[in-house]
Amino acid sequence: MSSQTDVQVQKIRAIGLTVTNCHRSLEFYTQALLFELVSDITVEGQDYSDLEGVTGAKIRIITLRLGDELIELREYLNIQGKPIPSDSQSNDLWFQHLAIVVSDMDRAYAHLRSFSIEPISVTPQTIPHENKASGSVRAFKFKDSDGHDLELIWFPPDKGQDKWHQNSDRLFLGIDHSAIAISNTEQSLHFYRDLLGMQIDSRSVNWRATQSRLDNLPGAEVKITALRPVQGGVGIELLDYILPGKGRPMPSDWKSYDIAHMQIELVVNNLEQLVDKLRRNGVQFVSPRIVQFSDRSFPYKQGCLVKDPDGHGVLLIVE
Template sequence: MPSQTYVQGQRIRAIGLTVTNCDRALNFYKEALGFELVSDITVEGQNHSDLEDVTEAKIRIVTLRLGDELIELMEYLNIQGKLIPSDSQSNDLWFQHLAIVVSDMDRAYAHLRSFPIEPISVSPQTMPSSNEASAGVRAFKFKDLDGHDLELIWFPPDKGKDKWHQNSNRLFLGIDHSAIAVSNTEQSLHFYCDLLGMQIDSRSLNWESTQTSLDNLPGAKVQITGLRPDQDSVGIELLDYILPGKGRPIPSDWKSCDIAKMQIELVVNDIEQAVEILRQNGVQFVSSGVIQFTDSASPDRQGCLVKDPDGHAILLIAE
């Protein structure tokens, strides 16, 4: 029987965001975006330091739910990480956003504007009919209180998952995907599809004035490739900017405690085998190897943090 050549990534369990203050971030995500508190724990010890490659890490982790999806707000209590560059743009390779699905874009936008967000988009934008893959989709990009990139997204009846169209009294429904800027689509597809076992779900070329207004990036033209893991969960979108070209790379000295760092948490069925496959393929590791968790507070049994070809963080976990 031939040996397996890729990791069986089952689902994206959560997206982790490093924040300057968990209480402030918690209030924002609850009040502005409708998230609900799941848990609030503090972890420390050598295994957590080894996992994130941060010396003597003491991390408060606040888990929030929106619909079926989870995010983790991570505050390093004893370390002050670097802030996100204030001049960040969508084509900078550290760009990563969460796409939060709404049932009514106009109401969601009006609600959001009462909070101290930093807009990226001029206003909510509607994808033109000339773009068959995303025609009629409405979107608005903005930054949270720490400068993390977020997006509100509304799907017309013929677009998006079925669950986004089920009758709901809620304004904010869940997280559809996390989008990341990449330098080379084929290079990223090798990592996410050939190695992590994800599938291509959609392809789109977005440009014209709509994309410029959405990204606040003159002449923006971006190749978008949507990916999904085996099980239904949050997807990943690869954003490959053709115009105005690739932005700045992720600095090599950025660490998990820096505010710009987000991590995609991917549940795998055999983490030891996964790590071996990734090592054989020259993937860059943040953790020294598979980290075992013995403390009852940790939601995972084992974990290993790696980087994709552009330096985005992927946390492999065994539940």
């Protein structure tokens, strides 16, 4: 096991979403979900273009905080990306959502419904108690104005991280994980666990009518593997749909400026070593090189964007 701990992911710094319009997304996330503004910068030049694999990129990046967690709304100011397919389903392999923890599902759902959202779930669903890993968890899935998938999640006292059970007067508490649709659990575990050094937190199978209503996917049965980095915090959930089976693969021509693009920012302890290891293992690179940032206002010093086995964006960084 020691070879796995030499270089590894320490934590998730933030989750980036490509958006059509920063103003519109900022309004939605701050008002409907009560995120707070951290920073608003615009970047351009060769380094940022190389990082994202986009020629001549000019990107406005708005960083928002909810509890301890960060997201980045990223608008390409000079390139119009493709929209997310309107018929997207949870088992399509580009599916990725953020799970936002709430202290009171009924109040959070009522607050959210006063904004224009596109629901995926019929109403908030309660996972049956016989499901050992997630019994009695309540969840509701919906889409933001760009079609990005989001989930409200409420944990009963015996589930979820301790931090979600501290007394808080806040309604929206933070981000527990990002869930991604995958084609093969073992293939994804090779990438996230064996190469990146993340650890399995739990495994479960969710099915029956509850999952179908949650996903708006008839007969849904999904194998879920939850991973967390060594320092804890935000995790990644691998969603391997057994029924109705795998959805459509991510088109190979999708770029960082296309609206379906999300990138999980993983803080690593040694980027050069990790990049060398990933190259030896045939991982797909978006960045042609490790990009060094000397700009002190930028949140990290080094970055390199790669794709996981199903094409999800993974940004490896050194803070």
